[in-house]
């Protein structure tokens with residue numbers, strides 16, 4: 430059975446206090462495994478070039494992330510609104526009714542034994558999570574997923590950055606689809622406790638989502654029939670005033686899924 434790894438409680442989560450998209454002066458992060466880490470901490474302004482993430486492993490040949498780093502915590506690219514909402518959602522975890530799910534660059538950065546159990550033996554670096562491989566804080570997908578103890582309800586707090594722009598000033602529909610797929614996927618994974626694949630994703634885009642907006646994707650399992658898991662998702666602002674998109678999805682439970690050889694770097 431998949432056990433979603435334990436996560437630190439609120440006290441252990443870094444509390445960063447920088448203003449949006451402004452971080453300290455550059456430091457060079459030492460990189461084991463022969464990889465060259467990018468300089469981190471370049472101050473930027475909205476519309477400028479975002480700072481690269483620390484401990485970045487960009488080589489396809491790299492065996493794993495230099496240091497598995499939980500990325501579902503505040504960083505310098507998070508807006509004040511994103512931080513405030515994160516703290517709000519984190520407070521709900523205190524009584525155990527919700528938990529924050531950690532998030533890494535690569536599948537193998539989760540507990541390797543969990544990954545082996547879900548997808549079978551993995552050699553090489555394992556799958557990348559493309560949402561986590563934009564090496565700039567605040568540029569792409571900034572998010573944290575929270576899972577209800579029922580395992581049937583997931584909420585993803587998300588800020589879509591400037592690299593995800595479609596129409597001027599607004600998030601690309603494909604990026605919103607990715608956010609939804611990831612949220613319903615996390616919910617389906619929690620329900621299935623085996624690997625799952627998206628079979629169908631039906632999205633209604635209702636209101637353009639501004640780049641940088643802080644939104645919540647709220648997903649629920651609607652029904653579970655054999656290997657089929659039907660889910661719904663609503664993406665709204667943090668107050669629930671604006672509904673940006675709603676979706677339904679079908680996930681199929683698959684056992685021991687192995688990526689096709691061509692998919693491996």
Ligand SMILES: CCCCC/C=C\C/C=C\C/C=C\C/C=C\CCCC(=O)SCCNC(=O)CCNC(=O)[C@H](O)C(C)(C)COP(=O)(O)OP(=O)(O)OC[C@H]1O[C@@H](n2cnc3c(N)ncnc32)[C@H](O)[C@@H]1OP(=O)(O)O
Pocket residue numbers: 433434530536539543544547548610611612614615618625626627628629655656657679681682683
């Ligand atoms: C690595 C794990 C680490 C664990 C770490 C722990 C925590 C992680 C936390 C958070 C992670 C967050 C999110 C991650 C999760 C997921 C998000 C991303 C998921 C994807 O991004 S994934 C890529 C896109 N996805 C594909 O690339 C699928 C291509 N496709 C196929 O691979 C097959 O097509 C498949 C497998 C779908 C089915 O194939 P199959 O052979 O297994 O099953 P089969 O065809 O027999 O269908 C069985 C029954 O489903 C019905 N059915 C099937 N497809 C249907 C459809 N489209 N519409 C309506 N009904 C459908 C049939 O009608 C039948 O129904 P019935 O039983 O009633 O007859």
